[in-house]
Amino acid sequence: MEKLHVDFAGMRFPNPFILASAPPTRTAEMIKRAFAAGWGGAVTKSIALEPAKDLQPRLRSLRYRNQPIGMENIELSTTWTLEDWRREISEIKSAYPRRPLWASIMEAPVKKNWQRLAEAIQETGVDALELNVSCPHGMPSKGMGAFIGQNAELTGEVVSWVKEVAKVPLVVKLTPNVADIAFIAQAAKEHGADALCTVNTVSGLIGVDLDTLAPLPAVGGVSTYGGYSGPGIKPIALRCVAQIARATGLPVSGSGGVAAWEDAVEFMAVGAGTVQIATAVMWHGYGIIENLVQGLARYLDEKELPDATSIVGAALAKLVEFPKMPLEPRVLAKVDETCNGCLRCVVACRDGGFQAISGVAGERAAVDAEKCDGCGLCALVCPRSSIAMTSCS
Ligand SMILES: Cc1cc2nc3c(=O)[nH]c(=O)nc-3n(C[C@H](O)[C@H](O)[C@H](O)COP(=O)(O)O)c2cc1C
Numbered sequence: 001m002e003k004l005h006v007d008f009a010g011m012r013f014p015n016p017f018i019l020a021s022a023p024p025t026r027t028a029e030m031i032k033r034a035f036a037a038g039w040g041g042a043v044t045k046s047i048a049l050e051p052a053k054d055l056q057p058r059l060r061s062l063r064y065r066n067q068p069i070g071m072e073n074i075e076l077s078t079t080w081t082l083e084d085w086r087r088e089i090s091e092i093k094s095a096y097p098r099r100p101l102w103a104s105i106m107e108a109p110v111k112k113n114w115q116r117l118a119e120a121i122q123e124t125g126v127d128a129l130e131l132n133v134s135c136p137h138g139m140p141s142k143g144m145g146a147f148i149g150q151n152a153e154l155t156g157e158v159v160s161w162v163k164e165v166a167k168v169p170l171v172v173k174l175t176p177n178v179a180d181i182a183f184i185a186q187a188a189k190e191h192g193a194d195a196l197c198t199v200n201t202v203s204g205l206i207g208v209d210l211d212t213l214a215p216l217p218a219v220g221g222v223s224t225y226g227g228y229s230g231p232g233i234k235p236i237a238l239r240c241v242a243q244i245a246r247a248t249g250l251p252v253s254g255s256g257g258v259a260a261w262e263d264a265v266e267f268m269a270v271g272a273g274t275v276q277i278a279t280a281v282m283w284h285g286y287g288i289i290e291n292l293v294q295g296l297a298r299y300l301d302e303k304e305l306p307d308a309t310s311i312v313g314a315a316l317a318k319l320v321e322f323p324k325m326p327l328e329p330r331v332l333a334k335v336d337e338t339c340n341g342c343l344r345c346v347v348a349c350r351d352g353g354f355q356a357i358s359g360v361a362g363e364r365a366a367v368d369a370e371k372c373d374g375c376g377l378c379a380l381v382c383p384r385s386s387i388a389m390t391s392c393s
Contacts, residue, residue: 003300003307004293008273009169009195009251011100011127015040016264016308017292020255021104021130022278028088032095037286038293041100045078046132047085048106049117052076060206060217070232071279072206074217074224076138077106082120089124102171106132108143109154111161118162128168133158134175134200137226149175152187163192171253173197176240182247189248196244197253197276199237201227230279231257238270242319245271261295269315331374331389339364339386345378353377
């Protein structure tokens with residue numbers, strides 16, 4: 001598995017898969033189990049000078065056909081003290097001295113607090129500090145998390161304070177909940193960030209209970225905005241990674257909706273040197289590392305790529321501003337013989353498109369080439385992948 005090694009901000013990872021700061025990195029015992037399972041690195045649950053007191057319950061899923069497809073949390077930083085974490089980190093580092101372990105730290109914008117926290121944590125032998133200036137819920141009302149990361153000036157200031165005392169690389173974890181993430185990323189870079197991570201969770205409101213009309217997750221009958229994670233945020237995360245990788249040229253750790261090795265390849269292609277995962281591990285356990293590692297290794301072999309690093313940024317040259325998008329080639333929908341006449345494409349094209357597809361139940365649908373506008377709606381609603389968008393020429 002030598003070809004899965006990645007170098008990131010001066011650290012060598014056995015593979016690019018890192019446990020993101022979240023419940024799976026809550027204790028030394030958990031992180032050591034994850035390392036034993038093969039994870040390439042880990043970021044501790046965010047540590048602050050004061051331990052937090054968590055709400056119960058604090059998780060809620062968005063479901064489709066009774067399966068979770070997204071998750072919102074209103075969890076805060078760690079409920080442990082700084083001393084607890086100094087002990088836990090030392091324990092992990094003595095068991096796994098060469099496996100990169102980052103400590104996530106967060107505070108309100110008070111210089112002496114950030115510096116005290118950074119100094120106390122780095123003494124434990126941690127490999128990097130990840131500055132959480134991106135948590136969108138709970139912490140911002142205390143001047144922490146996204147309160148800082150939504151303000152370029154404040155972000156720069158905090159990074160420069162920690163940089164003054166840092167003896168290890170600084171990874172700045174950015175929020176997607178901003179108008180221009182590249183602008184914030186630039187501020188982090190200018191003030192001393194060695195690497196960036198994005199995205200933290202997307203600010204959301206997961207739902208409302210139909211019986212009580214209380215927003216969810218309800219705690220004593222009330223709720224608040226939370227942080228949305230999992231597969232649904234992947235497009236937002238990919239966009240953010242691409243934007244900050246391009247704008248800064250810094251190493252980027254990509255996070256947001258990674259659940260399979262294919263997702264990781266996509267993140268790496270748009271500029272992520274490593275990928276971080278939280279929700280998929282919470283849903284399926286540390287064991288997913290096996291498929292992640294094997295899938296990525298197989299992909300590299302099949303594509304005859306020398307190593308994982310060769311993927312990093314490979315898609316960026318093909319990512320252009322809208323005015324540079326070509327009007328050619330034109331495409332048309334083509335239905336193949338696997339069509340079973342379910343008529344979903346007919347309905348979609350009739351009411352959401354160009355009335356270009358006709359058919360009767362149980363028979364292969366037919367495309368009117370004169371009317372088809374090549375939008376691709378029929379192909380995406382087809383449950384059997386029986387429709388392809390093919391070149392007109
Ligand atoms: C329950 C939960 C708690 C989290 N706690 C933290 C945290 O303490 N610090 C942090 O930087 N990010 C935290 N995150 C955000 C994750 O690290 C990650 O950036 C985000 O969930 C997107 O990745 P995912 O889609 O793989 O979950 C948390 C996420 C979840 C789901």
